[in-house]
Amino acid sequence: MLRKILILILFAVNTAFAVKIKHADHSDFYRVVLETGKPVSFEEIPFLDTKIFVLSLNTNSKKMNKKILKRKYVKSLDIIYNGETTKFVFEVSNKIKGYKIYTLNNPYRIVIDFLKKKTPRKTVQTSKDPIYQIIMNYEIKEKKIPEDFSGVKKVIVIDPGHGGKDPGAIANGLWEKDVNLKIAKKLKEILEKDPRFRVYLTRNSDRFITLYNRTVFAIKKNADLFISIHCNSSPTRTESGTYVYTLNLRGARSKIARLVEKRENRAVMNYIKVSTNPVVNRIMADLAISTTMTEGRNFAYYLKKHLKNITDFKDVDSANFAVLKTPGIPSVLIEVLYLTDPVDAQLLKSEDFIEKFSFGVYNAVVDYFYRE
CATH class of the missing domain: 3.40.630.40 (Zn-dependent exopeptidases)
Structure with a gap:
């Protein structure tokens, strides 16, 4: 069955600028911040898997250091360089139920708040097998x-x-x-x-x-x-x-x-x-x-x-x-x-x-x- 991947494709005027990755753990959400320093526009394009999304930035910088994120919430972050674009491929864990994305200024930042899942407990009958x-x-x-x-x-x-x-x-x-x-x-x-x-x-x-x-x-x-x-x-x-x-x-x-x-x-x-x-x-x-x-x-x-x-x-x-x-x-x-x-x-x-x-x-x- 086709599952939905959230693709966020961003376009920038300049093709070369630094991107800093920051993160912080909060009680109800896990925050990842991409600090670009310059405004970029973005749009959401649906795809296959709700646990994965990609940020594609119009920059050819290949000197970024991949930030170590908490695997408890973000299982992996791959940075893929392709010509004049850089793709940030996130995979979130099953502890995440959704996300919120917005921007902040001075400096310009793309903020992703991964919302933590709260699962109700339920008793499962055991087998004698x-x-x-x-x-x-x-x-x-x-x-x-x-x-x-x-x-x-x-x-x-x-x-x-x-x-x-x-x-x-x-x-x-x-x-x-x-x-x-x-x-x-x-x-x-x-x-x-x-x-x-x-x-x-x-x-x-x-x-x-x-x-x-x-x-x-x-x-x-x-x-x-x-x-x-x-x-x-x-x-x-x-x-x-x-x-x-x-x-x-x-x-x-x-x-x-x-x-x-x-x-x-x-x-x-x-x-x-x-x-x-x-x-x-x-x-x-x-x-x-x-x-x-x-x-x-x-x-x-x-x-x-x-x-x-x-x-x-x-x-x-x-x-x-x-x-x-x-x-x-x-x-x-x-x-x-x-x-x-x-x-x-x-x-x-x-x-x-x-x-x-x-x-x-x-x-x-x-x-x-x-x-x-």
Whole structure:
């Protein structure tokens, strides 16, 4: 589903002036101030995600220092330089319910007050299911997450790679499409025991789905996170271990990533049309894909943190996978292990390993959304 991004595009007469970023925490709002020193005009243009907005200033200054903001309220601030413009890309957390924006003079400032959310508490009935108890006991004890969660559920889309006429890799008595589905179902089972998540599979049986339709499915479900599950293969049968890939529109950074990219990348997703103005559509698509890349990398490092003690975690890399082109949705592709390696193949046949690996991914999801 298309979500709304607030885009604030500002035009200035002079193309080079300093911008100072300031911030302050108040009881009911979190304030961010851009001090330009010179008046600028601005307008609001709706887009995909209410948690993200962009200030585009007509300045080519590349000497600005990014101010460290409170991640509790502003999860990230990216500064993108593009010719004669500088874009400030804000992503706010779920603790923010809205904003107010206005200007002040002497000196000229653009003030953004992010309004803090006050969520009423509500009791959630617990389950006697042992998996549920394992998850919730761990979260309450280690992460200090209250059992009476009453917030908006995070939507997770899990994508079991291949399927149907596309078997993926075949080695050591394993078909990749079957292993991918088995791991995806276990991860879904674990995530759904946590009341904070709503989970969907792009396929729940042995059927073929195009890469384009997998990304469209995630968009229609209004996904907050997209996880594509795969198993790796190597013609030399000497490679092993776990890799996590995020989107990089420039292609892969390493030889291994390029090999995997060639095997997986068979389709290209069209940009979403949000306006009759083609320039606006291009800007919106670029910004949304930028969010996909940035937040995908953030989530990938949480995966590394929680999987490195469960599996032989090799690296976080990037590649131009079509299945990761989910505009505005943080996305990763996990190559769990190598089917072509005999030791890895035995692990992929183990119910115990699949459960432990899935719990590792679950804990990374929790850290990503609910980190302090």
